[in-house]
Amino acid sequence: MDTIALQARRVDGPLVPTTIHRRELRADDVDIRVSFCGVCHSDLHALHTPATDGEEFALVPGHEFVGDVVRVGAAVTSFAPGDAVAVGNIVDSCGQCRMCRAGQENFCEEFPTLTYGGADRVDGSPTMGAYSGRYVAKERFVYRRPVSLDPAAVAPLMCAGITVWEPLRAAGVGPGTRLGVVGLGGLGHLAVRLGRALGADVTVFTTTPAKANDARALGAQHVVVSTDPDAMRQSRGTLDVVLDTVAVEHDLSGVLATLDLDGILYSLGYLGPVTIDALELLVGRKRLSSGGSGGHRRTQELLDFCAEHGITADVEVVPAADVASALTRLASNDVRYRFVLDLRGIDEALELD
Template identity: 70%
Template sequence: MITTALSATVHGQALHPTPIARRELLPDDVDVRVTFCGVCHSDLHALHTPPEQGGIFPLVPGHEFVGEVVAVGSSVIDFAPGDPVAVGNIVDSCGTCRMCHAGQENFCTEFPTLTYGGRDRVDGTVTAGAYAGRYVVRDRFVYHRPTALDPAAVAPLMCAGITVWEPLRTSGVGPGTRLGVVGIGGLGHLAIRLGRALGAEVTVFTTTPAKVADAQRLGAEHVVISTDDGAMEDARSSLDLILDTVAVAHDLTPYLRSLDLDGTLFNLGHLGPVRVQATDLLIGRKRLASAGSGGHRWTQDLLNFCGEHGITADIEVLPAAEVNTALERLARGDVRYRFVLDLSSLHEPRQ
């Protein structure tokens, strides 16, 4: 099957419409017409990584998307043509390892197949992402999308949302939990909303005083300016759980010190090397953890919860033709809080 995608043929090239091939439907495949796809910092990173450093080109980004089912393989029973669906950054896994059996396909011991830049488990080709008119994906990694929500604003839930949701759920966040969120961006603004909806008392850490009102609008009960030493001292030992969503390298020490006895800091935004003093963990028996993406169980759980509570991302929708503008603005931090591409211009005429 041929579809139109937004592709960079070589490193450093702007994205442009290009015909690409999708595999023919296998028995457990779902063919999705992509309507909206979020623009993630991971897309920027992939586009900016040269081949000599592991970059893969040609490259079609996009790994948080929504759409509707066009067709299904012969063994698919959970989806039918016309169904509204959502797909995230994993489109396959081995299905046989301990993690897959536990519903944690995101931790597949043979490594999950990524929505783009991964290795197709069937034909060995490099996967091309969802900045495209169509996507073919294994049914296990397609999710029922709540129809009451704005579909464009659902798309970022499939990456930014699930990244914060799985640690919230597995940590048992609920009424009485004192939750901290570091940073108010694509991940952070959803962490605030979801934490508050779970019943937690939410404290937000930000370097930007201008974001105080926005943090409160999103549901934060307390906002701490992290550059204010006095405010950080007042926050010491005050929280049970912290989700750090900042995407650049930074000192984790002040946030570890903000945890109470047996508290946990999830480092979610920056996945590079970190350095901590063992005593900052020792005093108070604190834990440093991380998480990424989500397995099938928690991803559908997130969508169901958001449908019940009316939770979506704050987005700015741009047409597919403005994809390079979206990427340039994202690189400057000029978005609150997620760009989403309208990909309708890439669709083939309906039969």
């Protein structure tokens, strides 16, 4: 099956409409007509990262998307044509390791197959993302999308949302939890909304005083400007759980200082080497952890929770033709809080040209 996709043929190259081939349906496959796809910082990173030696650079980004089922394979039982669905950044895993058996396919010991930039586990072909008209995915990694929610605003839940949801659940965040959220971007604004819906008392840390009103509008009860030394001193030892969603390298010692006895810090935004003061971990028996994406159980749980509480991402929807502008603005953090590409009719529109 052929479909139109926005593909880059070289590092730092433009995304141009290109015909790509999606595999024929296997027994457990779902064929999805893509309607909306979020634009993630991971997409920017991938577009600027050279291919492995000897491999051709041919990248179609997009790993948080929603759409509707067109066809299903012979063995599919969970979906039928016309169903509203969503897919995240994992489309397969080994299914056999202890992580997969525990429902944590995101930690697959053989590494999960990514929605783009990965290799199909059956034929070895490269996976191509959802900046496209159609996507074929394994049933296990397709999720029921709540039809009560704006589909464009659901798309970022499949990456930004699940990235903060798993640690929230792992830490048992609920009524009485003092939750800190560092950064108020794509991940951070969803962490605030989800934390409040779970019953936590939420404090937002931001370097930008102008974001205080935004943080409170999202549900935060407290806002700390992290560049204010007095405010940071007053916040020492006041929190049980902190989600750090800042996407650039920074010193975590100041954040660790905000934790109370046995508090835990999840570093979610920046996944490179981090700098900490070991004494900040020692004093108070604090813990440093991380997380990424989510397994099947938690991902569907997130979507169901969001449907129950009316939670979606704040998005700016842009036409697929404006993808270059969206990426440029994203690189400058000029978005509140997530760009989403409108891919409806991309195949038909380009076939008419």
